[in-house]
Amino acid sequence: MRKDFIALDWGTTSFRAYRVGADGRVQDVVSAAEGILAVKDGAFEAALERHIGAWDVTLPVMAAGMITSRQGWIELPYIPCPASAEDLARALHMHTTASGRRIAFATGLSYRAPNGMPDVMRSEEVQVFGSLDLGINHFVTPGTHSKWITTKGDQLIRYATYVTGEVFAALKDHTILGRLMKPGPDDEEAFAMGVTAALEDPAGFLHRIFSARSLGLFGELAPEAIASYLSGQVIGTEVAHAIRDNPKDAEYAVLASPGIGGRYVKAIEIAGLKVRYGDPQAIVKGLAIIARKTGII
Amino acid sequence: MRKDFIALDWGTTSFRAYRVGADGRVQDVVSAAEGILAVKDGAFEAALERHIGAWDVTLPVMAAGMITSRQGWIELPYIPCPASAEDLARALHMHTTASGRRIAFATGLSYRAPNGMPDVMRSEEVQVFGSLDLGINHFVTPGTHSKWITTKGDQLIRYATYVTGEVFAALKDHTILGRLMKPGPDDEEAFAMGVTAALEDPAGFLHRIFSARSLGLFGELAPEAIASYLSGQVIGTEVAHAIRDNPKDAEYAVLASPGIGGRYVKAIEIAGLKVRYGDPQAIVKGLAIIARKTGII
Incomplete structure (x- = not known):
């Protein structure tokens, strides 16, 4: 039997809770800028109740994100890749709050690349487990730290x-590259120009980005277009590298809303690859899958 | 006949003046943090006299650097590459100050890469013209914006x-990569590790630098070593790209003091190339060469 539950995506800079019906549909969402770094003295329970206090306390809560990191509510060890939703379900950490809410915390995944470098994530794996029914094998979660x-x-x-x-953001706000920028709407042409430059010379990042200044100095790029151009340079650099080991006919799903997701879709298209949008709320589906595996819902 | 003169290197963030004898030796140096951006309301002459007022007003001044840019004292148009010291000499702009100092301003060089991207510099070309007697063809001027x-x-x-x-600097001070860093002495091993990682995967910059965090999280890099490691990642990325079109047996001169210059020498050595230090004060020699061509000294 399936039941209603609460899906909680609590990251470094944002809090997002979804009240989900037994049919899997999102009935209500609470979104706040109160990421874990904004919660002082470990007062996570108080913060949680402030945001979802109005929601039935008997609903089980499925939580993922940086909330299970060292700076979060409860630190859980990473599970190494390869890993499945089943593995996440087996490692759920159950916690009951003073107000009686039952929370199941899902940990994140670590990965050791062939060259020995470690990598970490918390929450994107849940988005992906919630997107496996797309029937493809390559996923992108754009953001502050995007994951391929x-x-x-x-x-x-x-x-x-x-x-x-x-x-x-650091280039724009804290280097000379932002100096000539003026605010303006997204400039698709300038963005595409940046992506193309990156794809043509993927290793030239530290040199190529200087053109965001020199093109401006020479009047060859409008001040309002510089930010889009630099965004194309940066995202294009990411795309060029991230796709290098995948088959040419691989298909990618971008798990994001059209705003930032649209830039990735565009860049991947410019690289000549197949791409589609995935569900930006795939984390809800992923948490439901994990909850069902454990009988929580 | 050769004469004494004053060499002036006035950049974005620093002011440096050299009193040079007829034999080419530097007799005195004035160095200040008063770059052109720190000079308000175009009061360049007052700033100059504040720093070198004690020096004989009849000595000719040879000036180079961002002082001839749009934000500087007198904006001079760039000369396009290829260009020689002779070309710079022919384009000198003569100016006499209210106090009677005669200043010859040397402009900078622009370059249009084969892919159409423009590039600009002011002062590094003078360092290079002052270093041609090294008998090599490849020069590096490390810094905020380094030039190859x-x-x-x-x-x-x-x-x-x-x-x-x-x-x-932006990564260190304005991204998560700086969070785990603790101050410490330069760590040569961590620096070399960063350079090697960059040389092995030049196009992976945006991914590789995340290891400055993940290695710290996993306790595989000491907090005191993270800054050196990240510096190696960044400089290694630059080196890997900058050498790509040059012959394998090319020799490079690093025109900088051992501090920052040492990191470049090390990185270029790790890349398996020939490298030596050039004269960090080569700008004095370059300005003397230009001055002689015009009979100023």
């Missing part, structure tokens, strides 16, 4: 983190 | 800017 994830059967076998969003 | 410069005969034929120093 590969699956095989029901297992997540490898992934790589790219510091793309954060690097773009 | 190629010469042929007495001409500077091409160059590329890398935003390396500024990107490193």
Whole structure:
């Protein structure tokens, strides 16, 4: 028998809770900028109740994200890849709050690349487990730290983190590259120009980005277009590298809303690959799958 | 007949003046953090006299750097590459200050890469013209925006800017990669590890740098070593790209003091190439060469 539950995606900079019906549909969403770093003195329970206090306390809560990291509510050890939703379900950590809510915390996955470098994630794996019914094996979760994830059967076998969003913001706000920028609407042409430059010279990142200044200096790029151009340079650099070991006919799903997701879809298309949008709320589906495996719902 | 003169290197963030004897030796140096961006309301003459007012007003001044840019004292148009010291000498802009100092301003060089991207520099070309007697053709000027410069005969034929120093600072101070860092002495081993990782996967910059966090999280890199490791990642990325079109037996001169210069020498050595230090004060020699060509000294 399936039941209603609460899906909780509590990350570094944002809190998002979904009240989910027995049919899997999202009935209500609470979204707040109160990420785990904004919660002082470990007052996570108080923060949770502030946001979802109005929701039935008997509904089981399925939680994922940085909330299970060292800076979070309860630190849970990573599970190494390859791993399946089954593995996450087996490692759920059950907790009952003072107000009587039952929370099942799902941990994240670690990965050791062939060159020995470790990688970490918390929550993107749940999005992917919630997206396996797309029938494809390559997933992208854009963001501050985007992840490129590969699956095989029901297992997540490898992934790589790219510091793309954060690097773009740092370049824009804290280097000379932002100086000539003026605010403006997204400029698709400038973005595509940046992506193309990146695809043509993937290793030239530290040199190529200087053109965001020099093109501006020479009046060859409008101040309002520079941010889009630089965004294309950065995302294009990520795409060029992330696709390098995959078959040319691989198909990618971008698990994001059209805003940031649209830039990735566009960049992947410019690289000549097949791409579609996945469900930006796939984490709800993923948490439901894990909850069902354990009889929580 | 040769004469004493004053060499002035006035950049974005720093002011440096050298009193040079007829024998070419530097007799005195004034160095200050008063770069052109720190000079308000165009009060360049007052700033100059504040720093070198004690020096004989009849000595000719040879000036280079961002002082001839749009934000500087007198904006001079770039000369396109290829260009020689002779070309710079012919384009000198003569100016006499209210106090009677005669200043010859040398402009910078622009370059249009084969892919159409423009590049700009002001002052590094003078360092290179002052270093041609090394008898090699490849020069590196490390810094906020480092330049890799190629010469042929007495001409500077091409160059590329890398935003390396500024990107490193932005990553360290404004992204998650700096969070686990603790101050410590330069860690040569961690630096070399970063350079090697970059040389092995030049296009993976946005992914590789995440290891500055993940290695720290897993306790595989000491907090005191993370900054050196990230520096190796960034400089290694620059080196891997900058050398790609040059012959394998090319020899490079690093025009910098041992501090930052040492990191570049090390990284270029790890890449298996020939490298030596050039004169970190080569700009003095370069300005003297230009001054002699015009009879200023």
